[in-house]
Amino acid sequence: MGKTLVEKLLASHTNDGKASGGDIIEAHIDLLMVHEVLGSRIIPILKEMDFKRVWNPKRVLIVNDHWAPASDINSAEIHRRNRNFAREQKITNFCDVDCGISHQILPEMGLVAPGDLIVGSDSHSTTYGAFNAFSTGLAATDSALILATGMCWFRVPETIHIEVNGKLPKMVMSKDLILKIISELGTDGANYKSIEFDGSTIDRMPVGERMTMCNMTVEAGAKCSPMRLNQDVSTWMSEYAPSRRWDPVEPDPDAVYIERFAYDLNKEPLDPIVATPDSPTNGKPVGEVVGVPIDQAFIGSCTNGRIQDLEIAAKILKGKRIRRGVRLIITPASKETYIQALNDGLIGIFMEAGGIVTNSTCGACVGGHLGVLGAGEVCISSTNRNFKGRMGHKDAAIYLASPATVAASALMGAITDPRSV
Numbered sequence: 150m151g152k153t154l155v156e157k158l159l160a161s162h163t164n165d166g167k168a169s170g171g172d173i174i175e176a177h178i179d180l181l182m183v184h185e186v187l188g189s190r191i192i193p194i195l196k197e198m199d200f201k202r203v204w205n206p207k208r209v210l211i212v213n214d215h216w217a218p219a220s221d222i223n224s225a226e227i228h229r230r231n232r233n234f235a236r237e238q239k240i241t242n243f244c245d246v247d248c249g250i251s252h253q254i255l256p257e258m259g260l261v262a263p264g265d266l267i268v269g270s271d272s273h274s275t276t277y278g279a280f281n282a283f284s285t286g287l288a289a290t291d292s293a294l295i296l297a298t299g300m301c302w303f304r305v306p307e308t309i310h311i312e313v314n315g316k317l318p319k320m321v322m323s324k325d326l327i328l329k330i331i332s333e334l335g336t337d338g339a340n341y342k343s344i345e346f347d348g349s350t351i352d353r354m355p356v357g358e359r360m361t362m363c364n365m366t367v368e369a370g371a372k373c374s375p376m377r378l379n380q381d382v383s384t385w386m387s388e389y390a391p392s393r394r395w396d397p398v399e400p401d402p403d404a405v406y407i408e409r410f411a412y413d414l415n416k417e418p419l420d421p422i423v424a425t426p427d428s429p430t431n432g433k434p435v436g437e438v439v440g441v442p443i444d445q446a447f448i449g450s451c452t453n454g455r456i457q458d459l460e461i462a463a464k465i466l467k468g469k470r471i472r473r474g475v476r477l478i479i480t481p482a483s484k485e486t487y488i489q490a491l492n493d494g495l496i497g498i499f500m501e502a503g504g505i506v507t508n509s510t511c512g513a514c515v516g517g518h519l520g521v522l523g524a525g526e527v528c529i530s531s532t533n534r535n536f537k538g539r540m541g542h543k544d545a546a547i548y549l550a551s552p553a554t555v556a557a558s559a560l561m562g563a564i565t566d567p568r569s570v
Contacts, residue, residue, distance in 0.1 A: 151401030153308040154375040155343035158283035158398055162266045170307040170405075180260055181295045182210045182269040184251050188230035190289035191270065195296065203238045204299035210242040210255055211235050217246035217510040220518035249483030249509035252276040252364065252451035256356075257485055259390030263378050263397045268295055273451055273533060275367045278374040279359035280382055281397055285373045306343040306372045309334075310406040313350040315414030320567040321421055322461070323358035324365075324453055324531065324551035326350075328422040330410075331369040332432030340370035342407070345400065350414060352379045357455040364452045365533050368429040421567060423529075424549035427537045435554060435566045445528040446471075446559035447540075448552045449480030449507075450514040453531035456486050456493075462556040463495040465570060466502040472562030477504035478520045484509055504559070516540045522547075529558045 152160070153170070160168035162176040183191060203209055211231055216224035228246065235243040248254050252273055261267055263281035268274065270292045277284035287301070295301050311330060317323070331338075344366045351359070359376055366374035378397035386393065412419075421435040448454065448462050459481065471477045479499050481487040487509055490496050499506050507513075513520030514532040522528055522541030528548070530540065535547035550558070553567035560570060 150405060151403035153343065153404045153406065154345050154377070154398060154400045155283060155306055155308055155373055157400065158264065158266065158375060159303060159305055161264060161398070168305045170305050172305045173302060174305060175300055175302050176266055178208070178268055178295050178299050178301055179265040180208050180210065180267045181292060182212065182251055182255055182267065182271070182274065183292055184212045184271060185215045185224070185227045185231070186270045186289055186292070187211060187234060188227035191293045191296070192230055192234060194290055194293040198293065198297060200297055203240065203296050206239045207241045208299070209240050209296065210244070210251070210258070210260060211240055212244045212248065212251040212254065213246050214248070214250050215511040215515055216517045217508070219246070247484060249486070250451045250454065250511055252360070253455065253482035253486065256280065256385070257389055257483060259393060262386060262390060262393050262395035263382065264395055268292070268301060272367050273364050275371060275374050276360050276364040276451060278363040278376055279356060281376060281378040283373055283375055286367065304341070306341055307407045308343040308345050309339055309408045309410070310345050310347065311410045312348040313346065313412045313414065314348045315350055315416070317350065317414060318418050320553050321419050322551040322553060323354060323361045325419055325422040327362045327365045328424050328429070328432040328549065329419060331365060331430050332422070332424070334369040334430070336368070336428060336430050337370045339366065341372050342370070344371045344374040346374065346376045351376060354379070354381070355457060356381050356385045357457045360455070361452055365429065368533065421551060421554050423554060423564060424535060426535055426546045426548065429534055429549055435564065438548065438564050439566055441548070441564040442527060443475060443529050443558055443563060444526040445476045445478065445520065445522065446555045447478045447513050447520055447528060447530040447532065448555050449478070449482065450511065450532040451482060452533040453552050454480055454482030454486065456489050458531065458552040459486070459490050459495050462552045463498040465553060465556040465567060466504070466560065467498050469502055469560055471503040471559040475559050475562050477502070477559040478507060478513055479504050480507045480512060480519070481509050513540060529555050529564055531555050
């Protein structure tokens with residue numbers, strides 16, 4: 150019986166080289182990423198464990214990204230604890246408030262490679278599946294145990310196979326595609342499953358677009374979402390991790406899947422999709438929500454703050470002004486992204502259009518700072534979650550969309566089909 154991608158990825162990290170759907174295994178971790186949860190929750194657990202040393206200080210990444218720079222005394226204290234821990238444990242990879250968002254800077258640092266097993270203390274750690282890796286998010290206790298031992302147990306997920314073929318239409322992005330897919334799966338349609346993406350559309354996707362897809366699979370309950378290697382990932386590895394040795398992992402031709410879904414974008418072209426409040430799985434064609442007035446438009450986050458996202462927004466906004474009364478906030482996903490956008494003239498385009506460009510941080514996405522919503526306000530956002538209270542007041546409304554749709558909506562002052570501008 151053939152093996153799926155997740156089965157092969159996990160098997161390569163066990164002592165006996167075996168992993169089948171439903172098995173309970175113990176696996177060796179290649180990298181653990183922790184952010185502010187280290188200082189707020191993990192360190193107290195480590196103290197209870199009488200913890201002394203990290204299993205391997207070269208295989209840990211600590212990032213201060215959610216409230217960067219610190220927005221209040223509490224976040225300042227958490228950041229201080231993280232800095233102290235990194236220094237005391239001699240952590241090789243530490244990124245302070247000047248670096249960016251964890252899920253963007255980890256690949257930029259060359260810390261993920263095809264075949265890796267990566268755990269993050271953040272639910273959107275599924276992002277690294279874009280690199281032909283197993284990656285998932287785990288809670289504080291599991292992360293503490295990994296810090297101490299470098300090991301973790303898993304129940305091997307069964308796999309849903311999703312094949313996408315055809316070309317994405319103009320002004321339609323991978324964000325629209327994943328919003329469409331998770332709207333059909335539902336909030337628990339992939340609960341503790343692996344989503345294995347395949348097909349010509351996925352194979353042609355740039356790294357950033359692939360990361361967007363994998364990032365949001367957790368909104369349907371997925372444990373992980375590994376993709377096959379494509380040329381863009383190979384190119385990325387040559388640029389960001391030239392000294393790393395790695396081998397791609399392929400599923401077997403006779404791999405067993407519990408469900409299969411297929412999309413042919415040539416036969417059924419995809420419209421821009423907008424997820425209405427209060428769930429990422431409430432995806433609807435943009436035509437069904439066109440005209441909803443907005444107060445704020447946000448482009449950024451670990452989902453859609455990469456250079457390609459900023460480029461398409463700048464293309465829409467260049468030479469224009471956003472609607473009076475609308476706040477447009479742009480947050481590049483990393484310092485590197487910010488510098489590239491600056492050098493390419495994108496920052497100037499955003500500012501001249503009336504936008505606000507912030508430093509790289511999770512900020513507005515988690516309702517932390519730099520864009521918190523007030524009661525009754527409406528925001529269209531390129532982030533990954535629109536739960537009640539996610540970006541601020543519980544009585545605010547959040548619509549999720551691609552950067553193209555967000556930029557077009559900022560121009561018109563209401564949710565707008567980007568193809569119309």
